[in-house]
Amino acid sequence: MYSVVFMTVLSASMTSGATRTLDAALKKGSTILNLKCVDAQTGLMGKSLLEFQSTKGDVLLAHKFGIHDVVVLKPNKADLGSPPLGQGVVYRLKDSSITVAFDDIPEEGLNSPLRLEKGANEVTYRRIKDTLIQLSSCLHFRTLKQFLFCFKKDAISKALSSKNIFLLHGPPGTGKTTTVVEIILQEVKRGSKILACAASNIAVDNIVERLVPHRVKLVRVGHPARLLPQVLDSALDARVLRGDNSSLANDIRKEMKALNGKLLKTKDKNSRRDIRRELKTLSKEERERQVLAVADVIKSSDVVLTTLTGALSRKLEGTSFDLVIIDEAAQALEIACWIKGDHLQLPPTIQSVEAEEKGLGRTLFERLTDLCGDEVTSMLTVQYRMHELIMTWSSKELYNSKIEAHPCVAAHMLYDLEGVKKSSSTKPTLILIDIAGCDMEEKKDEEDSRMNEGEAEVAITHAKRLVQSGVQASDIGIISPYTAQVVLLKMMRSNEDKLKDMEISTVDGFQGREKEAIIISMVRSNSKKEVGFLSDRRRMNVVVTRARRQCCLVCDTETVTGDGFLKRLIEYFEEHGEYLSASKYGNE
Numbered sequence: 001m002y003s004v005v006f007m008t009v010l011s012a013s014m015t016s017g018a019t020r021t022l023d024a025a026l027k028k029g030s031t032i033l034n035l036k037c038v039d040a041q042t043g044l045m046g047k048s049l050l051e052f053q054s055t056k057g058d059v060l061l062a063h064k065f066g067i068h069d070v071v072v073l074k075p076n077k078a079d080l081g082s083p084p085l086g087q088g089v090v091y092r093l094k095d096s097s098i099t100v101a102f103d104d105i106p107e108e109g110l111n112s113p114l115r116l117e118k119g120a121n122e123v124t125y126r127r128i129k130d131t132l133i134q135l136s137s138c139l140h141f142r143t144l145k146q147f148l149f150c151f152k153k154d155a156i157s158k159a160l161s162s163k164n165i166f167l168l169h170g171p172p173g174t175g176k177t178t179t180v181v182e183i184i185l186q187e188v189k190r191g192s193k194i195l196a197c198a199a200s201n202i203a204v205d206n207i208v209e210r211l212v213p214h215r216v217k218l219v220r221v222g223h224p225a226r227l228l229p230q231v232l233d234s235a236l237d238a239r240v241l242r243g244d245n246s247s248l249a250n251d252i253r254k255e256m257k258a259l260n261g262k263l264l265k266t267k268d269k270n271s272r273r274d275i276r277r278e279l280k281t282l283s284k285e286e287r288e289r290q291v292l293a294v295a296d297v298i299k300s301s302d303v304v305l306t307t308l309t310g311a312l313s314r315k316l317e318g319t320s321f322d323l324v325i326i327d328e329a330a331q332a333l334e335i336a337c338w339i340k341g342d343h344l345q346l347p348p349t350i351q352s353v354e355a356e357e358k359g360l361g362r363t364l365f366e367r368l369t370d371l372c373g374d375e376v377t378s379m380l381t382v383q384y385r386m387h388e389l390i391m392t393w394s395s396k397e398l399y400n401s402k403i404e405a406h407p408c409v410a411a412h413m414l415y416d417l418e419g420v421k422k423s424s425s426t427k428p429t430l431i432l433i434d435i436a437g438c439d440m441e442e443k444k445d446e447e448d449s450r451m452n453e454g455e456a457e458v459a460i461t462h463a464k465r466l467v468q469s470g471v472q473a474s475d476i477g478i479i480s481p482y483t484a485q486v487v488l489l490k491m492m493r494s495n496e497d498k499l500k501d502m503e504i505s506t507v508d509g510f511q512g513r514e515k516e517a518i519i520i521s522m523v524r525s526n527s528k529k530e531v532g533f534l535s536d537r538r539r540m541n542v543v544v545t546r547a548r549r550q551c552c553l554v555c556d557t558e559t560v561t562g563d564g565f566l567k568r569l570i571e572y573f574e575e576h577g578e579y580l581s582a583s584k585y586g587n588e
């Protein structure tokens with residue numbers, strides 16, 4: 001019964017985001033029309049990188065494509081539901097071009113006008129659906145009642161000695177990821193082969209980044225265009241290229257590159273067919289070599305890291321593991337994981353309201369917590385990230401005041417960092433910059449995401465002041481819950497050379513990560529006091545607790561205090577931090 005409900009809601013979740021007409025897709029920015037292919041290269045570990053530009057002018061029309069998005073390529077005039085020429089992942093974006101990584105170069109149609117559509121990740125969908133079918137015949141939740149739950153001081157030894165399932169729960173900064181890394185290191189020493197997964201690519205990359213300095217034999221399985229640049233060296237494709245089979249595969253790729261170039265220039269139909277045939281043969285040969293090379297890399301790795309759905313990759317078929325670790329399990333769809341997390345941080349992202357209402361939003365982590373009641377409410381309580389003032393709001397609001405700050409971080413200040421001066425910008429731990437009454441109303445973009453230009457300017461100004469006081473740009477992060485605001489902030493950053501290493505992202509891009517200084521741009525500013533999903537406690541909990549030494553909140557207090565939860569947040573900042581009006585925080 002449970003699986004039938006899931007199957008229905010899963011389909012609902014897949015179809016709810018679909019656009020019904022081309023006009024609507026254009027309006028939503030989920031389609032780019034009138035493109036021509038201007039370059040084809042073999043790169044990024046054997047993928048075909050095709051660059052597209054507008055047939056009409058220099059700059060691409062406004063769109064909502066982002067790096068890592070799954071896209072499909074179609075002839076310009078094809079019907080909305082028609083089969084694509086190919087499916088790929090956005091690899092590079094410029095104002096005037098978009099580069100997509102394809103597994104294979106599309107066979108036909110590259111010489112005619114083209115369009116790109118944002119696509120659903122069908123591989124993920126198919127894998128989840130297959131898993132659900134398999135689970136429906138063998139799922140017995142009650143057998144999961146036996147598991148361990150413990151405090152961090154015992155966490156590593158208990159995890160190492162537990163026979164079946166071990167569940168680790170901890171509020172922000174209490175060292176869950178650090179503990180997972182330590183467990184992996186110790187298990188590797190004991191000769192275990194480990195599969196480490198998480199719901200999102202970024203959470204997997206966090207573990208890879210922390211393991212790399214320990215020189216563990218590891219491999220990160222996943223599409224290279226979707227990985228953080230810092231972990232590309234550990235990617236399966238990179239390791240395959242460094243393997244024994246790689247020199248032959250390299251020669252094949254060089255040949256393919258030359259042929260791809262020739263294909264673009266050739267007009268004669270027969271010659272084009274011959275080239276395509278040759279490319280097909282080469283591509284097959286390369287793939288066979290790759291299968292062997294991939295098997296070698298997986299076999300020789302002690303730790304394999306991938307997303308939950310990536311773990312169902314054919315590349316891992318036939319490999320067995322001694323230990324499976326699921327990081328950020330509280331953010332994972334139950335179907336996707338069969339355990340570490342915090343159910344008071346980000347929940348899974350679900351597109352369909354119907355799917356969420358019918359139970360897709362519930363995670364295995366929550367289910368286990370509920371099933372076992374008080375037995376499982378123990379949690380790690382000492383955190384090693386935040387100044388006490390930053391931590392206390394989250395602790396009181398979400399964890400019954402149970403979190404403590406370790407003395408090594410409880411009073412650490414921004415100006416304690418090497419090279420940072422004590423200034424009016426670096427002295428406060430909490431800053432509230434109020435845009436109320438400053439004529440900085442929110443706006444909607446074409447896809448209904450919200451932005452606030454005035455607020456973005458204030459956030460950038462504060463970041464510049466921090467840098468002037470000696471804070472490294474790479475130690476600063478700006479988080480906004482709205483994608484349109486993130487895009488706007490990134491555009492503003494591109495004009496500020498000194499801020500180029502500052503990270504700007506939505507909340508999801510920051511889960512599991514931290515920065516010395518975090519600036520939050522809340523965006524909402526309207527007379528109706530509408531706050532949308534800002535009132536999601538779990539989301540705001542993640543945002544505030546990414547900050548180690550300073551948390552700066554930029555918002556319209558008149559608007560956001562319309563919500564009781566946000567009102568308490570504002571009052572906390574007013575009471576314990578520095579209050580400034582945006583009018584006195586002029587642009588520089």
Ligand SMILES: Nc1ncnc2c1ncn2[C@@H]1O[C@H](COP(=O)(O)OP(=O)(O)OP(=O)(O)O)[C@@H](O)[C@H]1O
Nearest residue numbers: 170171172173174175176177178384385511512513
């Ligand atoms: N025992 C420890 N001693 C000193 N520092 C620690 C210890 N454990 C963790 N840390 C540091 O505390 C910070 C937070 O750790 P970590 O990222 O592992 O926490 P987390 O529980 O996974 O956080 P979150 O869920 O909020 O992302 C990191 O900077 C980490 O290096």
